[in-house]
Amino acid sequence: xxxxxxxxxxxxxxxxxxxxxxxxxxxxxxxxxxxxxxxxxxxxxxxxxxxxxxxxxxxxxxxxxxxxxxxxxxxxxxxxxxxxxxxxxxxxxxxxxxxxxxxxxxxxxxxxxxxxxxxxxxxxxxxxxxxxxxxxxxxxxxxxxxxxxxxxxxxxxxxxxxxxxxxxxxxxxxxxxxxxxxxxxxxxxxxxxxxxxxxxxxxxxxxxxxxxxxxxxxxxxxxxxxxxxxxxxxxxxxxxxxxxxxxxxxxxxxxxxxxxxxxxxxxxxxxxxxxxxxxxxxxxxxxxxxxxxxxxxxxxxxxxxxxxxxxxxxxxxxxxxxxxxxxxxxxxxxxxxxxxxxxxxxxxxxxxxxxxxxxxxxxxxxxxxxxxxxxxxxxxxxxxxxxxxxxxxxxxxxxxxxxxxxxxxxxxxxxxxxxxxxxxxxxxxxxxxxxxxxxxxxxxxxxxxxxxxxxxxxxxxxxxxxxxxxxxxxxxxxxxxxxxxxxxxxxxxxxx
Numbered sequence: 001x002x003x004x005x006x007x008x009x010x011x012x013x014x015x016x017x018x019x020x021x022x023x024x025x026x027x028x029x030x031x032x033x034x035x036x037x038x039x040x041x042x043x044x045x046x047x048x049x050x051x052x053x054x055x056x057x058x059x060x061x062x063x064x065x066x067x068x069x070x071x072x073x074x075x076x077x078x079x080x081x082x083x084x085x086x087x088x089x090x091x092x093x094x095x096x097x098x099x100x101x102x103x104x105x106x107x108x109x110x111x112x113x114x115x116x117x118x119x120x121x122x123x124x125x126x127x128x129x130x131x132x133x134x135x136x137x138x139x140x141x142x143x144x145x146x147x148x149x150x151x152x153x154x155x156x157x158x159x160x161x162x163x164x165x166x167x168x169x170x171x172x173x174x175x176x177x178x179x180x181x182x183x184x185x186x187x188x189x190x191x192x193x194x195x196x197x198x199x200x201x202x203x204x205x206x207x208x209x210x211x212x213x214x215x216x217x218x219x220x221x222x223x224x225x226x227x228x229x230x231x232x233x234x235x236x237x238x239x240x241x242x243x244x245x246x247x248x249x250x251x252x253x254x255x256x257x258x259x260x261x262x263x264x265x266x267x268x269x270x271x272x273x274x275x276x277x278x279x280x281x282x283x284x285x286x287x288x289x290x291x292x293x294x295x296x297x298x299x300x301x302x303x304x305x306x307x308x309x310x311x312x313x314x315x316x317x318x319x320x321x322x323x324x325x326x327x328x329x330x331x332x333x334x335x336x337x338x339x340x341x342x343x344x345x346x347x348x349x350x351x352x353x354x355x356x357x358x359x360x361x362x363x364x365x366x367x368x369x370x371x372x373x374x375x376x377x378x379x380x381x382x383x384x385x386x387x388x389x390x391x392x393x394x395x396x397x398x399x400x401x402x403x404x405x406x407x408x409x410x411x412x413x414x415x416x417x418x419x420x421x422x423x424x425x426x427x428x429x430x431x432x433x434x435x436x437x438x439x440x441x442x443x444x445x446x447x448x449x450x451x452x453x454x455x456x457x458x459x460x461x462x463x464x465x466x467x468x469x470x471x472x473x474x475x476x477x478x479x480x481x482x483x484x485x486x487x488x489x490x491x492x493x494x495x496x
Contacts, residue, residue, distance in 0.1 A: 015041070016040075041085070042080065050096050083099060124439065132416070135381050137381055149366060167184075170343075173375065188341050190338050190360065192328035196296065197223050211232050211259045212232065216270070232259060238410050247287065261294050265301070266280070268302070272419040281311065296325075300328040328340040328341075338364075396418060396468045403472045417458045417462075438470075441457060444457055
C-alpha cells in the first residue's frame, strides 16, 4: 500500500516563518536552525496539519524548498525521531507519529521539543482542545448501563443502526425542539466525526467541492480532504447582519463551484461560537433547494447556548432531504463517550448502512446505554454545565482584558471557546513558543484553509477559572517573548 507523502512545497507553506518565531520581524531566531525547524514541524503535528501516518518529504527535497543545508533537515528529523514524532523503518520514509507518553486529558500534556531539551518540568495547561471533564452523573450512567446490558448479551451485540432506546431518546429531543423525528430517522455513530465521514463517503466524490463556513472545525476540514473532496471556504463575518454567515456568499459559491455538499456549524460555530438566526436558517434551506446541494449541519455544540434566543433546528426549515444533521454526546457530556448520530431520511440511512459495513459494525452497547441514561437527565446536567461555561468564559474575558488588552475576542452566543484576534499575524509563532511558558495553544491556521487566520487563536474556556487565568498569564509571557515589537502589525504576508 502506497504511503501518503507531504510535499516539500506544502510543508514549507505550512511552516511559514519557522526561523522567526522568537526573534521578530526581519531577524532570525537565535536558536539553532535544526531546532527551530524541528519545533515548527512538531507544532504542525499537534495542530493536525501534518497528519499521523503520512510521510515527510525527503531531506534533500525539504532542504531545497527551505533554502537550508541538508544537514539542518537531517538533524531536525533526527530530533523529531528521538522524541517520538517520527517513525522510520528500513527502506521506508519517516512517517508522522505522536510520542507514546503524549496525552490530551491534561494529566501529562505534550511539551515542546525545546522544553524537552531543558532540565525540569514545565507545568502546562492544554488549550488545544475544547471539551469539559465528565459530569458527576457519568459514573451512575455506566452503572445503569451495566444493569441494562444483560438483555443484549443474548444477541451478537453488533447493531449498525443503534439500540432502540437510544434512537428513541434522540428522536424525542429533536421533536421537543420543534423538529418531529421518528427513531427510524436516526443512525447512531461513533461520534459526530464518524458520522461526517460516513456522509462524505456517500454524498461526495473525489474532486467535488464541499462548502464550509470559515473558520471551521479542523477535523472536518481534514475529513473532507481525506475523501478526496475540496473544501471551499465561505468567510464568517461576526459583524454581518445574518449573525456572521454570508448567505449571499454561500449561494454564490454553491452556484459557481457546483458544490453538491456543504458542511456548516450554525449552532455555535467552532471556533467562533456564533449562532445563525432563524431567518438565516430559512435562507440556507432555500439555497440548498435552489442549488440541489445537501447541507450537513453539525449540531455537536447545540447544547452549549450561553446567550440569546434559542433557534429552531436548521432541518426544521427543510422541505425534503436537503439538510442532514449530525450530533454528538461528546461536547454535551464527555469527550470519552464516543457516541454520535445522524438524522436523515430512511433512504439515506440505508445508503449509510451499506457504507458503514465496510468500516465498522456498530457503536458499543455500553456507551449507547450510558448515553440513553444521560439524555433522560439532560436538562439538569446541561443547565449546570452551561452555568459553569458562562462563569469560565467571563473569567477568561476578564483575564484577557487585564493581561492582553490589545487582543480582541469574538464573543459568540455559545459554544466552548473564544475566537481571539491578535494585533499582529503571529499565531503560529505564539503557539510554537507558548509551551515553554506553560501553555499549549492551537494556532489560528488550524481552523482554516490555505494558511488563513494567522492573526487568530481559539481559546477554549473549558478549564477551571484559576487555570484559565494562569493560562492567560502564560500567554502574555509567551507573547512578550516573541519580539519587542510583537504588538506592532507586521507588513502584509504573502501567500506561502
